[in-house]
Amino acid sequence: MTGFWRDEVGDWVAYLECGHRQHVRHRPPFQDRAWVQTEEGRASRIGGLLECRSCDRGDPAADPPPGAG
16 A cells, blocks of 8 residues: 545545555444554555455556545
């Protein structure tokens, strides 16, 4: 993960080193990502790995969002 931003409905999205984007929602009990709720938590995940389903499918990278990367 190289950065984060909020989408149009306020959910956090991670920008991945591969050029893809992935939502990183905290919605227990299905998605336990409490770290996404604070600036410190998100900062602690910069450089961390996140499985990229888009890479698994062979999807092309997306353009970076404004101010990301």
